[in-house]
Amino acid sequence: MNAFTRLRYRGSFMMRTLVSRSARLMRYCLLSLLGTLPLAVCAGEPVSPLLSPHQTIGTVNCASSTCHGSITPWEGSNVLQNEYTTWSRLDRHTRTYEVLNNAVSQRIVRNLGYKEPATEVKICLDCHAHNPTPARRGARFTQSEGIGCEGCHGPAADWIGEHAVKGITHSANIERGLYPTNQPIAQAKLCLSCHFGDESRFVTHRIMGAGHPRISFELKTFSALEPAHYRVDADYEQRKGSYDSVRLWAIGQALAARQQLDTLADPKRGHDGLMPELVLFDCYSCHHPMSDKRWTPRLGVGPGRMRLNDSNLLMLRAIVRAAYPDSSSAFDKAVRATHLAVSTGQTEGGAAPLQVVSKLSATIGAFLPRLEQQNFSPALQRKVLVALIDESAETSYADYAGAEQAYMAIVTVSNDLLSHGALKSTPALTDALARLLKTLRHDEQYDANVFRKQLSTLRSTVGVQERS
DSSP states (O other): TTTTGGGGSOOGGGGGSSSHHHSSSTTTTOOOOOOOOOOOOSOOOOTTTTTSSHHHHHHOGGOOOOTTTSSSTTTTSSOOSSSSHHHHHOOOOGGGGHTTSHHHHHHHHHHHTTOEEEOOOHHHHHSOOOOOGGGBBBBTGGGGGOHHHHHOOOTTTTTTTTTSTTTOOOOHHTTTTTOTTTHHHHHHHHHHHHHTEEEEEEEEOOHHTOOOOEEEEEEEHHHHHSSSOOOOOOHHHHHOOOOOOOHHHHHHHHHHHHHHHHHOOOOSSEETEEOOOOOOOOOOGGOTTTOOOOOOOOOOOOOOOOBBOOOHHHHHHHHHHOHHHHHHHHHHHHHHHHHHHHHHHHTTTTOOOHHHHHHHHHHHHHHHHHHHHOOHHHHHHHHHHHHHHHHHTTTTTSSSHHHHHHHHHHHHHHHOOOOHTTSSSOOOHHHHHHHHHTTTTTTGGGGHHHHHHHHHHHHHHHHHHOOO
């Protein structure tokens, strides 16, 4: 048992999205994140379950003890057969609809001007439940189950009868409406469609102003906490491809950064009246006491200006530095140019600011195929870990959101190194991570200098292991 397993997460993460912002992250990342998801090459652009033209038939159709509702895993089966049981008992996606009945949710919809309860408001239901149009709901569909099987795996009317039949291929099931959650880019897009937003649904600053908590998401960590209802073994890899947890994290970061940039450049989603969509910016560049003089001279963005939330871009910078050093300088320059364009309007060569934003999005898009094929070996993982820690040397973690993402990333990479025996679980490492976690306990009291100091301690601990 490694050091992180002994500090296992306790309690619900999903439900913390409508409770205390300051406490919700801080209890979960020291668990063992050794559970992984398969990574196969994403082919095409699958339609999200919300927008799928296929019929939703209801989670109950998966619940039989001879299908996916077994109490215990089956011996000799290439799937566990207890997936429904795991979902219904342990997965917080089952309670997302229930949240809409609490006082906080009712206050949010009232503040937004709705007369209906939250359980009847589309902008709530689109993420807190599977919400197909009435015409695409079967007789046994129950929305109050929250995010059920078809909310992630796709409406099942056209594939449920054949998906376990010998000779029926996975690609054939996808053509019938099964969503390819085994493909990393497709999975990241699906998760981000709720946990950040996309063209069909989006948590705006107005929704947050009405009382919704700050959105925070990291694909690998959240996937591990779901919890997994599959077993990665030789048969799994044969059917669905190899897996690499750090690669999944990297792809999640790239897609999150790109989705943010694309939203910023979207004339409909990127603005609210004459104002930019403020949810895309760092919350605490505005939300702090006037007496708190927290501005730092970073990225060339002067004081008194909103700063783009660059938490995912920071992670991506570390990934590029470690995996593609020849591209690192150009990527850093593009990130800096984007910050200046967004916050000050300054650009090179007379380009419009949103052209600079779109150019960086395209650059990230070009990295995605490389990341999807990238083997994150222990040696490369160690480079990524060091790059994440060394970001602090440039005052990159001045903002809470960046530090939050860095901590989740450091734990993810460290756990993978532990699993490969490339990092030793020592009291010094455990203590360094615990102290780093403590600096993030209260988001509104975050002190970047304290966080960087603890990162320096962690760097020394990792450095000792490098020399040993």
